[in-house]
Each structure stands twice: as structure tokens, then as C-alpha cells.
Amino acid sequence: xSAREVQITFDAHDPGAQAEFWAVALRYxxxxxxxxFDTWDxxxxxxxxxxxxxxxxxxxxxxxxxxxRVFFQKVPEGKVAKNKLHLDVRAAAGVPPEGRMAxxxxxxxxxxxxxxxxxxxxxxxxxxxSGFIVMQDPEGNEFCLD
Numbered sequence: 001x002s003a004r005e006v007q008i009t010f011d012a013h014d015p016g017a018q019a020e021f022w023a024v025a026l027r028y029x030x031x032x033x034x035x036x037f038d039t040w041d042x043x044x045x046x047x048x049x050x051x052x053x054x055x056x057x058x059x060x061x062x063x064x065x066x067x068x069r070v071f072f073q074k075v076p077e078g079k080v081a082k083n084k085l086h087l088d089v090r091a092a093a094g095v096p097p098e099g100r101m102a103x104x105x106x107x108x109x110x111x112x113x114x115x116x117x118x119x120x121x122x123x124x125x126x127x128x129x130s131g132f133i134v135m136q137d138p139e140g141n142e143f144c145l146d
């Protein structure tokens with residue numbers, strides 16, 4: 001029996017903005033419109049989706065087709081507690097230990113410029129890890145750069 005495909009879903013106030021942020025963070029792309037449509041607006045027009053509902057959903061995909069689809073859905077309520085699940089963004093995978101934290105800091109700066117917040121830096125050897133940075137996306141969802 002083969003493994004099941006997984007989609008990661010985020011609840012969001014602004015699905016489009018969250019999709020843009022996470023596309024950069026994960027090196028993904030916005031999901032292209034379905035076959036037969038040149039743009040998402042053309043597809044949404046054909047499906048009768050009113051303009052005020054066009055930011056209710058968004059998705060990003062791995063351009064190489066290897067990673068899971070990430071879906072963002074609009075919800076009315078805000079985030080009220082710490083995530084019970086978070087993503088570890090492997091920004092320094094394969095980087096030798098001596099250059100690891102510099103690579104993570106560079107990725108951190110890029111994401112800060114897109115609206116992320118930095119929470120805490122853990123040095124190599126702390127928390128039994130090889131060094132990582134805890135951050136929050138623009139809507140407050142925790143994630144780690146490692």
C-alpha cells in the first residue's frame with residue numbers, strides 16, 4: 001500500500017496574502033488556473049464567483065511537483081493560541097555547520113521583509129538541535145527556520 005497524498009491547510013484572514021508569503025518561504029508558486037483558463041479571474045468569472053468572494057481561498061504548489069499542496073481558506077475568527085502543529089522550513093538543509101546560522105539569518109531577513117515576525121533564535125547545541133530560528137507568519141502562525 002502506498003502513502004497517502006497530504007495537503008497542508010491554513011485558516012486565514014487574507015488567503016491571498018498568506019499564499020504569497022508562504023510561496024516565497026517554501027519556494028513554491030501560486031497554483032496555476034485550471035486547464036482551459038488563462039487566469040484565475042477568468043475561471044472565477046466562468047464559475048460565477050462574485051468579486052467579494054475571490055479571496056476566500058488560495059493555494060500554492062511545489063513547482064517540481066514533489067511537495068504537498070498548501071491551501072489557505074478564509075475564516076472569520078483570529079488565531080487565539082499557540083499552534084499545536086507547525087512547519088519547519090528547511091532553509092539550511094545540507095549547509096555545513098559553520099555556515100548554517102548565517103544562511104538561516106539571511107532567510108529570516110527575507111521573511112521579515114514580507115511581514116513575518118522573529119520570535120527566538122536557538123544556537124547550535126541548544127534544544128538538542130543544530131540551530132534554528134522560531135518565527136511567525138504575517139497572521140501569527142508559528143514556524144521554524146532550520
